[in-house]
Amino acid sequence: MGTVTSAIVVGGGIAGPVAAMALQKAGIAATVYEGHDGFADGVGGALSIAPNGRTALAAIDADHVVERVGTPMSGMVMQSWTGKRLAEFGSFEDLPAMQLVWRHELYRALYDEAVARGIRIEHGKRLTSLHGGTVRFADGAGAEADVVIGADGIRSTVRRLIDPSAPEPRYVGLFGFGARCSGRGVPPTGDRMHLVFGRRAFFGYQVTDGGDGGWFVNLPSKDPSSGAGNTPAQWLPILADAFAGDRIPAVELIRRTDPADLVVTGGLEDIASVPV
Numbered sequence: 001m002g003t004v005t006s007a008i009v010v011g012g013g014i015a016g017p018v019a020a021m022a023l024q025k026a027g028i029a030a031t032v033y034e035g036h037d038g039f040a041d042g043v044g045g046a047l048s049i050a051p052n053g054r055t056a057l058a059a060i061d062a063d064h065v066v067e068r069v070g071t072p073m074s075g076m077v078m079q080s081w082t083g084k085r086l087a088e089f090g091s092f093e094d095l096p097a098m099q100l101v102w103r104h105e106l107y108r109a110l111y112d113e114a115v116a117r118g119i120r121i122e123h124g125k126r127l128t129s130l131h132g133g134t135v136r137f138a139d140g141a142g143a144e145a146d147v148v149i150g151a152d153g154i155r156s157t158v159r160r161l162i163d164p165s166a167p168e169p170r171y172v173g174l175f176g177f178g179a180r181c182s183g184r185g186v187p188p189t190g191d192r193m194h195l196v197f198g199r200r201a202f203f204g205y206q207v208t209d210g211g212d213g214g215w216f217v218n219l220p221s222k223d224p225s226s227g228a229g230n231t232p233a234q235w236l237p238i239l240a241d242a243f244a245g246d247r248i249p250a251v252e253l254i255r256r257t258d259p260a261d262l263v264v265t266g267g268l269e270d271i272a273s274v275p276v
């Protein structure tokens, strides 16, 4: 293989702009092609960037981006539905602390950082075919580079084109939800996330000393399409019911949540290791 000097990155979500910045640092000019016309502002729930993710971002001088939008998390407390502490995980002294971020804020911060570094991100370019380093988009346009990198998510078209027999995402039997709410009056967890094995569902929450609350639920459901027509206002009492009797502040936090702030992630999926 000759020297690689140019790359196409398919997908402008979380991984795409980061891959492009890493390529740029290695002296490879990358252009990102995103299928959607617009930005993903406001899309998605919260996630935590673990020390390995932060170390990877530090390798491309982009860790400050996460620090700007994140809230440090010094550890996690595992609890049973009775409130009993089962285990506690802290941070490692020699590694950066976990950071809790909203996906849309992380997305926008990484996007802006990539653009500020001179990386071109084109929108409305949905990849439909791929032959070597030549790609075609749904709008009829094409592009060519030495390498093509798929950063197009869990239903990656790039992956399917490279290996039509690659494993597909599989539903893991859980429905996901998350929200911000006021945690005023609820005992603060400080900078620790509490993860609770409720009797009927799994609950994660954090309440800062200043009273900002955030939570997520993994609700078991055999059918990934059940409740598909529910509005957020219909989901909230269903979620509160799932924690009735559990000795944790789940019901209280769910009741304080404005339906407009509920993120319904839907059926949670994972994907087996890909052979190619």
Ligand SMILES: Cc1cc2nc3c(=O)[nH]c(=O)nc-3n(C[C@H](O)[C@H](O)[C@H](O)COP(=O)(O)OP(=O)(O)OC[C@H]3O[C@@H](n4cnc5c(N)ncnc54)[C@H](O)[C@@H]3O)c2cc1C
Pocket (backbone or CB within 6 Å): 010, 011, 012, 013, 014, 015, 016, 033, 034, 035, 036, 040, 045, 046, 047, 048, 049, 050, 053, 103, 125, 126, 127, 128, 151, 152, 153, 154, 156, 157, 158, 176, 265
């Ligand atoms: C409820 C939930 C909680 C999570 N919690 C955590 C957590 O705590 N910590 C953690 O590290 N991760 C977490 N994750 C996972 C994390 O969100 C994903 O791993 C991450 O968003 C994946 O980024 P990505 O760039 O690979 O894909 P995406 O963010 O999905 O981006 C893919 C991009 O590719 C574009 N695209 C798709 N097809 C095409 C095409 N054909 N042509 C052009 N563009 C295309 C899409 O429009 C999109 O912009 C969580 C996920 C969920 C759902």
